[in-house]
Amino acid sequence: MKRVKYEADVEPEALAVFREGVLDWYRTHGRDLPWRKTRDPYHILVSEIMLHQTTVTTVEPVYREFLARFPTIQALAQASLADVKAITDPLGYKVRGRWLWEIAQEVVRRYDGVVPDRLDDLLALPGIGRYTAGAILSFAYGQDAPILDTNVKRLLGRYFRLEYRTTRAEILHQLWALAEAVIPPGQAADFNQGLMDMGAMVCTARRPSCTICPLWAYCGVHHDEADRAAEEPWQYRVRPRA
Numbered sequence: 607m608k609r610v611k612y613e614a615d616v617e618p619e620a621l622a623v624f625r626e627g628v629l630d631w632y633r634t635h636g637r638d639l640p641w642r643k644t645r646d647p648y649h650i651l652v653s654e655i656m657l658h659q660t661t662v663t664t665v666e667p668v669y670r671e672f673l674a675r676f677p678t679i680q681a682l683a684q685a686s687l688a689d690v691k692a693i694t695d696p697l698g699y700k701v702r703g704r705w706l707w708e709i710a711q712e713v714v715r716r717y718d719g720v721v722p723d724r725l726d727d728l729l730a731l732p733g734i735g736r737y738t739a740g741a742i743l744s745f746a747y748g749q750d751a752p753i754l755d756t757n758v759k760r761l762l763g764r765y766f767r768l769e770y771r772t773t774r775a776e777i778l779h780q781l782w783a784l785a786e787a788v789i790p791p792g793q794a795a796d797f798n799q800g801l802m803d804m805g806a807m808v809c810t811a812r813r814p815s816c817t818i819c820p821l822w823a824y825c826g827v828h829h830d831e832a833d834r835a836a837e838e839p840w841q842y843r844v845r846p847r848a
Contacts, residue, residue, distance in 0.1 A: 616766065616787070620824040624765060625790045625797070627820035632800030635807070637662070640669060642799065647721035647746035648679045654738045655706050659699050668697055680719050683710035705733030723747045736782070744794035752785035753798045754778075757805025762788070764809060767826030 636642075639662060641653035652672060656665045672693050676682040682690065687707050694703035709731050713721055721742065722728055728739035736754070743751035754762075762784055763770025769777055789797055808815050816822055 616784075617824075620765075621788060623824050624788060624821060628797055628800040628804060629790065629793065631808070631820050632796055632803055636796075636799055636803050637807075640666065642745075645746050645748075647723075647742055649673060650742055650746045651709065651721055651738075652706065654741045655702050655709075655733060656694070656697060658702055658738075660697050664697060668693060678719075679710050679713055679721065682706065683714040683719075702733065708732040709734070721746070723749070725751065741798070744798050748792070748795060750786070750789045750791060750794045752782060752789060752794075753801070754782055754785045755802065755805075756811075757809070758785060758801045760811060761801060761805040761809045764827045765821055765825050 641650055644650065653665070653669055656669055656672075675693060676685055676690070685707070687704065690707045691700065691703035694700070694706065712731055713719060717727070722731075723743065723746075725736075725739055725743065728734050728742060729736065734742075740751040740753040743749040744753065759770040759781055762768065762781060766784065768781065768784070770781065772778070785801075804819075804821075808819050809821075816825075816828070819825070822828055
């Protein structure tokens with residue numbers, strides 16, 4: 607897959623603050639989740655497929671049950687689809703059980719039971735898009751691969767003053783390129799987790815907690831009155847300007 611280079615200038619100090627702020631915040635406040643305690647690509651794959659359109663609290667017990675029943679990708683490949691769906695279907699979005707089962711078949715057949723570590727190979731598997739591929743590559747394999755979900759788009763867009771509430775392909779390509787450009791080399795796993803958690807817990811869509819955000823000093827929304835107006839300022843818990 608061809609990657610797009612982020613072409614706009616990013617102020618070095620603002621980039622350093624962003625990287626350090628996200629990493630420091632995550633290491634202190636990041637959520638304690640079972641799939642964050644492993645680098646097993648199969649476990650991470652299972653968690654990411656289960657988290658599609660589903661909350662963390664809903665997924666956690668099902669994730670544990672699923673891995674107890676199918677502890678390896680080989681065990682999953684040998685199971686019946688009905689047995690897989692019996693565990694995954696209560697999550698809703700019922701296609702995910704078939705995806706997991708079909709992925710297991712493909713990985714065992716084509717990759718000797720090892721989840722691939724190349725972007726294009728992951729994207730060729732059923733149900734895996736660029737976000738899920740980036741999560742596997744960064745969380746399991748330690749590669750500097752970007753992720754981009756709704757929370758990450760909002761965090762990047764507000765801080766770097768970019769449009770993020772859009773489906774326009776050219777804007778999404780630039781957001782993907784920016785998500786890759788801001789990764790501190792060699793630290794993508796913690797950094798990407800931090801982006802997700804800060805977007806979900808601090809830089810929320812409604813009433814973001816700007817007063818506790820370590821990125822506030824350089825945040826584009828903070829420094830531009832027009833951007834603040836566009837972000838519906840009455841929803842903000844803002845700190846007063848100096």
